[in-house]
Structures are given as C-alpha cells and as structure tokens.
Amino acid sequence: MLDLGLDVLFKGKNLARLLGGLGVALKISATSVLISLPLGILLGVLMTFRSPIIKAILRLYLEFIRIMPQMVLLFLVYFGTTRAFGWNLSGETASVIVFVLWGTAEMSDLVRGALIAIPKHQYESAEALGMSRAQAYWYIIIPQTVRRLIPLSINLITRMIKTTSLVLMIGVVEVIKVAQQIIEANRTASPNAAFGIYLTVFVLYFFACWPISLLASYLEKKWK
C-alpha cells in the first residue's frame, strides 16, 4: 500500500502538538485582528478627512506597510528593533506587533474605500428628507458602509491566518514549525511522514479558514 506517512500522526502526542501549533497561529491572528480592526476603522475614518497632513502621514504608513514583505517586517521588528533599542520581545509579541501594523493598514484602506464609495447624493437625499446629520449617518451611511465592509474584513482575517505561517521564521512554534519538528524526529522511522504531516497541516488550515470564507461569501450575496 502507498505509504503516506500518516501513521506518524498518531504516534505519541503528535496530533495534539499540531493542534497546539494551530492554536498558536490562531491566537496570534485573533489578537492581531481584535486590535487592528478598531484601529483600522479609526484610521480609515481619519483618511476621509480633509486635512492634507493627516492624509499624507496615513498614506505614507499604508504604502510603507504594503510595499514591505511581511517577512521583512517580522525580521525588522524581531531582530532589528530588539538589538537597536535593546528591548526584549518574544517571537509571539513581535508577530502580533507586525500583524497589527499590517492589519491596521489594510483595514484602514478598506474602511476608507467603503466610506468614499457612498455617493454624495445619498447624504443629500437623506438631508432633503429632513434628516439630521446624525440620522443620515445612523440610518443611511453606516448601514451601507458596514455591509460593504464586513465581507472585506472577513477576507482580511483569513489572509492574516494564512500569513501566520511566516512567523516560524522568527522562532515561533506554530503549526508548520511543529510539523517540521515531527517530520525531523521521525526521519528514519518513517521517511514518508512529510507528506502525511503537511497534508494534515493543509487540512487544519482549511478548516480554520473555510468557515470564515463561507461566511464572507454568504454575507456578500445577502447584501449585494
């Protein structure tokens, strides 16, 4: 029979260790999402303000984070700043910092996009019906912005989960790192383990992201 190396999965605590690794990845992304969504909303609203200085600063931040590969950001924060500023960061903290910087930038751009996508006429027809500014925002602008925003920000969450696969590069033992360790440890006993273990990693990522992505497309359809 074709040996997929799946037996390794059930040796000792291997499966539990993999799940633990996934837990680390999900913890990093969940923490980052929780911090960067509100920050991103705040910056996104600020980006629609008229002040050219605020706009320029936020634009610079957004472009900087976008152009920089996440791996470089991780190295910069984990290896660069700890040495230059002499502070002590755990790999996980450094990852959360980088993911918050990145998530906030992406989120702010989504919020800005959703806000400017509401035509000026929507504000005007609300006003022409005698609504106050607050009523226009509450009944007309915010519901439309949220509908545009939720599917997009859910997609951002799945992107964040996937990108946590990079944090093994700064020594965080997440699911891929655990997989590598298991494969290394069983190299002689079951040389085919790489296939079975990485297949399992794939399945784990899939079940972490799939429901989220289903939810996004469901909401997108519902609110189209």
Add this chain to the structure above:
Amino acid sequence: MAEPILTVEHLIKAYGETPVLDDISFAVKPGEVIVVVGPSGCGKSTLLRCLNGLEPTQSGRVRLGNETVAYGGKNLTQLRQRIGMVFQSYELFPHLTVLDNILLAPTKVQKRPKDEVQKEAEALLDRVGLLAKKNSYPRELSGGQKQRVAIVRALCMHPEILLFDEVTAALDPEMVREVLDVMLDLAKQGRTMIIVTHEMQFARAIANRVIFLDGGKIVEEAAPADFFDHPKTERAQRFLRTFTFDAVK
C-alpha cells in the same frame, strides 16, 4: 389673492469668481406649477438646490411661508420636511426595500405612527402602479420605477412644495413617460411644484408659468403658451430653436 408658499428674493450665488445665480427673484403661489428651463449650466439645478438649503448662497433670501431657508441655517431639518425634493439620479437607499425607503423619514424624522404612514404609502404606490413592488429592493427596479418610488417617498412627508430636478434626464426614453404621467397627475391634484426639465412638450403641458434661466439670470418669465409660441427675447428664441429640426429633404 393667496399668499405665496415660497418666495425667492434677490438670490445671488457664485463659485469663486463665477456667478451661478445672479439676482434671482420669484414667488410661487399655492397650487402653482413652475417650470424652469434653460441651457445646461445656466444654474437651474443650483437654483433648486438653494431652495432647500443644499447649497450656500452669497446673498438674497429664500422664504418658505414666513421662515427663511438657508444652508446651515436654523430649523433647516424642519423646513426641509416641508419641501419635497426628487433628484435626477433617484437616490433611493439601496439597503432598504421600497416600502422602507418611503417609511424611513416619516416614521423616524416626523415620528408618525408606522401603520398610518404605511397605509398612505401603499395607497400612493398603488396610484403610481408599483404596489406589487413594495418589498423589492431598489436594484430590482427599472429607472422609471425607481423615480416613481422617489416621488412617493417625497410625497409621504406631506410637503407643501415639491422640487423636481431633471427627474427624467437619466431615464431611457420609454421610461420618461411613466414618470411624467405621475407628475401630471400631481399637477391635477393641485400640488405646488417647481420643475427643472428638458422636456419642452411636457413643460408646456404642465406649467402655469415658465421661467427661462440663462447665465444665472431670469431672462424671461411667461405663461407657457406665450413663452413657447412667442418668446420675447432673442436668447429664448435661440434656445427654443435647438429643440426643432428643419427637414433636410
């Protein structure tokens, strides 16, 4: 003689150095239908937008009854409830059904009981032939249907005067008629209206008075028959000629 509902007194507006409205004065009496015509960029739409305080003006005054309507002025939200406005691009709220679009302002702004407004909304929707669409979303409607809903939405606020800003300009020709018919029906009911339009035949049929605007000034103001058959000014004659064609064969 009845007191005017709306009075415009020496209205002046400019974007920077460019004058848009130059000393506009006129009054609208109850039940009167005024049609404003003129070439593109003559200030027609801007004039309408000034009438419900959507645009700042430099000087002059718009009065609704005894109160002043001004951009950023006080009581503006109350005054706007008394002025219905329908836009060229309909601007229904896309996240609400037809019925919710209509009910939102009467129930949330005027705080009227929902079942009463709903009864009225359904009667009006029926009148414009759209009762079957009351639970549809705007994206499921044609342009002409959306515009009729927008008119019903304005009517449900019980405005004293209705402003129509080129409401058929964005519609396909075959949908223009259904919207104009609704407006003719409103005129028959004795509604007070100010209509900006490019439909000259319609203007002639519906207007009590035509105001011809050019370069931000009222160039001519006359009864429709006089204006369309015997325009006094050379400028109006030239404008009206753009709507007729000489046979080439």
